[in-house]
Amino acid sequence: APQFVGYANLPNQVFRKAVKRGFDFTLMVVGQSGLGKSTLINSLFMSDIYEDSTYNGSGIRMPKTTQIRSSTVHVQEGGVHLELTVIDTPGFGDVVDNSQCWKPITEHVNSLFEEFLNAESRVIREAMEDRRVHVCLYFIAPTGHGLKQVDIEFMKELCEKVNVIPVIAKADTLTPEECSRFKKTIMNEIHENGIKIYQFPDSEGDEEEAAANKKLRDAIPFAVVGSNTVVEVSGKKVRGRLYPWGVAEVDNLSHCDFTTLRNMLVRTHMQDLKDVTDNVHYENYRCQKLAGFSG
Numbered sequence: 001a002p003q004f005v006g007y008a009n010l011p012n013q014v015f016r017k018a019v020k021r022g023f024d025f026t027l028m029v030v031g032q033s034g035l036g037k038s039t040l041i042n043s044l045f046m047s048d049i050y051e052d053s054t055y056n057g058s059g060i061r062m063p064k065t066t067q068i069r070s071s072t073v074h075v076q077e078g079g080v081h082l083e084l085t086v087i088d089t090p091g092f093g094d095v096v097d098n099s100q101c102w103k104p105i106t107e108h109v110n111s112l113f114e115e116f117l118n119a120e121s122r123v124i125r126e127a128m129e130d131r132r133v134h135v136c137l138y139f140i141a142p143t144g145h146g147l148k149q150v151d152i153e154f155m156k157e158l159c160e161k162v163n164v165i166p167v168i169a170k171a172d173t174l175t176p177e178e179c180s181r182f183k184k185t186i187m188n189e190i191h192e193n194g195i196k197i198y199q200f201p202d203s204e205g206d207e208e209e210a211a212a213n214k215k216l217r218d219a220i221p222f223a224v225v226g227s228n229t230v231v232e233v234s235g236k237k238v239r240g241r242l243y244p245w246g247v248a249e250v251d252n253l254s255h256c257d258f259t260t261l262r263n264m265l266v267r268t269h270m271q272d273l274k275d276v277t278d279n280v281h282y283e284n285y286r287c288q289k290l291a292g293f294s295g
């Protein structure tokens with residue numbers, strides 16, 4: 001039977017800024033169905049986000065996601081409390097008409113903003129739970145050809161509401177050359193279409209941080225591989241996907257950007273993602289809402 005890898009060893013730095021009050025963080029995944037969204041969030045954060053009963057014999061099949069589904073897990077690490085919510089969404093592409101297929105998702109983001117707005121008027125802000133969506137991973141099919149029209153329209157809509165980070169799904173199906181060419185094509189299309197994805201901050205003054213941010217900028221869209229099974233590579237147990245010609249290792253930096261993505265999410269950029277959500281996306285929502293109220 002396959003072993004499932006938990007998410008037990010969060011680095012302590014994650015919590016530096018939130019040692020006292022704990023951390024609320026919400027991540028959403030969006031994209032065409034079958035691209036590995038459910039598998040990746042399981043690999044990223046915890047195997048137990050889906051109950052064991054949802055796995056079949058081979059251990060890697062996820063149930064088809066048919067509705068927007070939130071799962072919250074509490075992680076206690078070094079005495080610090082992290083409340084992590086993952087929002088899994090049904091993939092589009094299963095219906096003929098995909099126009100406006102982002103609607104249920106942007107409406108869900110809005111409803112969480114609205115909840116926050118209502119709570120804000122009732123309680124002291126510092127003591128509030130923050131259930132807003134802080135980051136959205138947008139999954140791009142590993143075709144090698146570029147974005148689909150639906151990707152362009154979907155990301156355009158999402159970018160107005162949340163921090164969008166594009167990822168190339170199932171990167172193990174591309175050669176490294178194909179992958180880096182594909183990344184360039186995608187970034188060109190993102191710029192040409194005026195899609196405002198999450199920007200890694202400019203770290204003025206801190207050279208080390210600036211270099212790290214440049215590296216992240218260059219790696220976008222992150223090429224990811226998801227798997228919840230453990231395979232053996234020269235005597236070592238690693239998370240990966242087994243092929244006749246070898247193993248695509250999830251946590252190996254030279255195989256894909258999985259570790260880079262996970263580190264930036266939970267370690268280096270969690271606070272910035274929360275800040276941008278609050279200062280930009282939530283503010284936009286609030287202003288539109290208030291403008292609406294006053295006519």
Ligand code: GDP
Nearest residue numbers: 033034035036037038039060062091170225226
């Ligand atoms: P979702 O519909 O986007 O949630 O996709 P799922 O997570 O349900 O995965 C769909 C299928 O793709 C499953 O059979 C997975 O085992 C497989 N899969 C998931 N991640 C990867 C990956 O990184 N590489 C490859 N080759 N297959 C994957």
Ligand code: MG
Nearest residue numbers: 037038064065
């Ligand atoms: Mg799914």
